Amino acid sequence: MTVPQAYRPAQIWLHWIVVLGVILQIAIHEPIVRVLAARDAGTAADASDVTLAWVHVSIGSVIMLAVIARLILRWRHGAPAHAPGMSETQARLASAMHSALYGLLLGMVVTGMLTWNGIAPLGSVHFAINIALFFAALAHAAAAVYNQVVRKDVTLSRMTPRLRG
Numbered sequence: 591m592t593v594p595q596a597y598r599p600a601q602i603w604l605h606w607i608v609v610l611g612v613i614l615q616i617a618i619h620e621p622i623v624r625v626l627a628a629r630d631a632g633t634a635a636d637a638s639d640v641t642l643a644w645v646h647v648s649i650g651s652v653i654m655l656a657v658i659a660r661l662i663l664r665w666r667h668g669a670p671a672h673a674p675g676m677s678e679t680q681a682r683l684a685s686a687m688h689s690a691l692y693g694l695l696l697g698m699v700v701t702g703m704l705t706w707n708g709i710a711p712l713g714s715v716h717f718a719i720n721i722a723l724f725f726a727a728l729a730h731a732a733a734a735v736y737n738q739v740v741r742k743d744v745t746l747s748r749m750t751p752r753l754r755g
C-alpha cells in the first residue's frame with residue numbers, strides 16, 4: 591500500500607466527531623449512572639434521567655460506528671507517515687498512542703454496552719477506562735499542539751487542514 595500524503599477528509603471529520611462525542615459522553619454521564627443504580631436497587635428511575643441515559647447510549651453508538659469506520663478507512667487507505675523531523679522514538683510513541691486511543695475507545699464501547707444491556711456489570715471498568723482515555727487524549731492533544739507550536743512541524747494541521755494556510 592502506498593503511504594498517503596495526508597489524512598482523507600472522512601478521516602479528519604470522523605476524528606473530530608469522536609472528540610466531540612467523548613466530550614459529550616463525559617458531560618452526560620451522571621443520569622445513566624443514576625438509572626443503573628435505580629435498576630440495581632429495583633426502584634423506578636427519574637424519567638429525564640432515562641432520556642439522558644439513552645442520549646449517552648446513542649452518542650456512544652455514534653462513537654462506535656465512527657471508530658469502526660475509521661479503522662476500516664485506515665486499513666483500506668492507511669495513514670500518512672508522521673511529520674518529518676520527528677525522531678524514531680517519538681514517531682513510535684505517537685503510533686503506540688494512536689493504537690492505545692483506538693483500543694481505549696473500543697474498550698469504552700464494549701464495557702458500556704455489556705453494562706447497559708445487563709450482560710456484565712462492568713461500570714467500574716468503564717469508569718477506569720474513561721480515566722485512562724481522558725489522560726491519554728490529553729497527552730495526545732498536548733503533543734500535537736507542542737509539535738505544531740514549539741517544534742513548528744505540521745502535526746496539528748494534518749487534522750486541522752484550515753491551519754495549513
Ligand code: HEM
Nearest residue numbers: 615619622623626647650698699702703705706713717720
Ligand atoms: C467513548 C465513549 C464513552 C464515554 C467517554 C463514556 C463515559 C462514561 C462515564 C464517564 C461514565 C460514568 C462512570 C462512573 O462514574 O461510574 C459512564 C457511565 C456509563 N456508560 Fe458510558 N461512555 C461511553 C460509551 C458508552 C456506551 C457505548 C454505552 C452503552 C451502549 C455506555 C453506557 C454506560 C453505562 C451503562 C454507564 C453507567 C455505568 C454504571 O454506573 O455502572 N457508555 N460512561
Ligand code: HEM
Nearest residue numbers: 609612664669672673688691692727731734745746748749
Ligand atoms: C477524545 C480525544 C481524542 C481521541 C480519542 C483522538 C484519537 C486519535 C487517533 C486514534 C489518531 C490516529 C489517527 C490515525 O492515524 O488513524 C489521532 C490523530 C491525531 N489527533 Fe487526535 N484524538 C483526540 C483528540 C485530539 C485533540 C484534542 C487534538 C488537537 C489538539 C488532536 C490532534 C490529532 C492530530 C494532529 C492527529 C494526527 C497525528 C499524526 O498525524 O501524527 N486529537 N487522534
